[in-house]
Amino acid sequence: MQAEHSVELNEQNFQQIIESSVQTPVLIHFWAPMSQESLSVIPALQQLAQQYGDAVTLALLNCQEQQGLAQQFGVQTLPTIALFKNGQAVDGMGGPQTIEAIQGMLSKHLPSQEELQLGQAFKLVEEGEYQAALPMLIALLDHFGGNGQIKLHIAQCYIETQAYDQAESILSEILMQDQDSKYKELVAKLELHKQAGNTPEIQALEEKHSAEPTNTEVALELAIQYSQVNRQEEALEILMAILVKDLNAQDGQVKKVMMDILSALGQGNPIAGKFRRQLYSLLY
Numbered sequence: 001m002q003a004e005h006s007v008e009l010n011e012q013n014f015q016q017i018i019e020s021s022v023q024t025p026v027l028i029h030f031w032a033p034m035s036q037e038s039l040s041v042i043p044a045l046q047q048l049a050q051q052y053g054d055a056v057t058l059a060l061l062n063c064q065e066q067q068g069l070a071q072q073f074g075v076q077t078l079p080t081i082a083l084f085k086n087g088q089a090v091d092g093m094g095g096p097q098t099i100e101a102i103q104g105m106l107s108k109h110l111p112s113q114e115e116l117q118l119g120q121a122f123k124l125v126e127e128g129e130y131q132a133a134l135p136m137l138i139a140l141l142d143h144f145g146g147n148g149q150i151k152l153h154i155a156q157c158y159i160e161t162q163a164y165d166q167a168e169s170i171l172s173e174i175l176m177q178d179q180d181s182k183y184k185e186l187v188a189k190l191e192l193h194k195q196a197g198n199t200p201e202i203q204a205l206e207e208k209h210s211a212e213p214t215n216t217e218v219a220l221e222l223a224i225q226y227s228q229v230n231r232q233e234e235a236l237e238i239l240m241a242i243l244v245k246d247l248n249a250q251d252g253q254v255k256k257v258m259m260d261i262l263s264a265l266g267q268g269n270p271i272a273g274k275f276r277r278q279l280y281s282l283l284y
Contacts, residue, residue, distance in 0.1 A: 006046055006058040010066055017059050021084040025110060026057045030073070030080040032064040037096045038079030044099040045081075048106075053120075055110055083109060114143050122153060130157040131268030148178025155186050162230045163271050164193055197229035209238075216242050216249050220257065227261050235261060236275040243282060255279075 009017060009028060017026055029045055031038035042060065049058035063070035063078065073082070081102060082092035091105055111119070118140050124133035134157040141150050151170050158167035168190055174183055205222040212218055219238050226235035239258040242249045249255075258279060265272035 006042075006049060006060050009059040009061040009069065011069060014061075014069055017057070018084055018087055020057065021088075022086050024054065024057050026059055026084045027106070028059045028061055028073075028082045028084065030061050030063050030070060030075045030078060030082075032062060032078055034064065035078040041079060041097075041099065045102070048099060048103060051113065051116075052106075052110060053116060055116060056106070081105075085109065114140060118144070118150070125153050125156060128160075130160040131266065133157055134161070134268075134270070146173075148174055152178065152180075152182050152186065156182075158270075159186060159189055159193075161269050161271075162232055162265065163269070164190060164230070165233055166270065193230060197226070197231045199225075199229065201225060202229070216246075216254065220250055220254055223254075224257060227257075232261055232265060233271050236271065240275060240278055243279070247282060 006029075007013070007017065020026065027045075027049070029038070029042065031042065033039060045058055049056060061069060061073075063075060077094045079096065080092065080094045081097070082089050083106065084090065090109060093102065093105060117136060121133045121136040121140065124130075124136070134154065137150055137154045137157065141147070141154070144150055151174055155167045155170045155174075158164070158170065167186070171183070171186060171190065202222070202225050205218065205225055208218050209215070209222050219242055223235040223238040226232070226238070236258060239254055239261075242254050243258065247255065258275070262272045262276050262279070267273075
């Protein structure tokens with residue numbers, strides 16, 4: 001019987017599968033068609049293996065077809081499960097068991113679901129999938145007690161998605177012992193952004209906007225300049241302040257610029273989400 005999310009154990013592959021437990025733990029389920037209890041638990045085991053992903057291999061051994069292997073493993077009752085790590089059995093259970101009991105046994109030897117999710121989020125960051133990784137990391141932060149490495153990965157996602165204020169805020173929370181080379185690299189990137197985003201043209205517009213806060217033409221030009229140096233949040237704040245007072249300011253150009261910035265940031269960007277909700281509340 002070949003089941004989804006599992007491999008069928010036989011005389012040809014059992015040595016290879018047991019040896020593979022050096023890299024990935026192997027959970028062997030000993031079953032037989034004549035044992036309804038051992039057969040009926042297989043779908044739940046499949047689902048459990050799927051949840052663990054690459055952290056465990058589920059191997060099924062049909063004791064009726066592979067009697068020699070069953071004897072070699074010393075199986076005396078069905079169902080029986082055994083967990084192998086580094087080529088050796090480290091735990092097991094004989095007789096009918098609930099899937100919760102099996103999961104409890106595995107939890108002593110395998111990463112938790114939160115640890116698996118964290119590994120997946122870190123991998124997404126490595127692959128440059130920052131918008132996909134960010135909500136996962138934020139959701140896991142409290143579970144891991146505000147872990148410094150998680151915060152650094154969140155800061156990286158913020159920087160790469162141009163949420164610079166959020167990046168600066170979370171970097172300020174990093175404790176001294178977590179201020180490693182990655183931390184210094186992120187701080188340097190943030191500093192470069194600040195330097196690049198403070199051109200003489202922008203400084204002049206900021207002074208003019210401060211002197212003439214009701215001049216929407218100046219405000220619009222400053223917002224455009226901000227967006228061109230990746231200061232999107234500041235740009236959107238200026239544009240939103242104008243639109244709250246006049247939804248069709250500058251013959252609709254203010255709204256158009258805001259929509260363009262939101263579109264460029266993308267659907268998953270937290271800044272875009274924040275201001276998109278504000279804009280929709282005005283429109284609808």
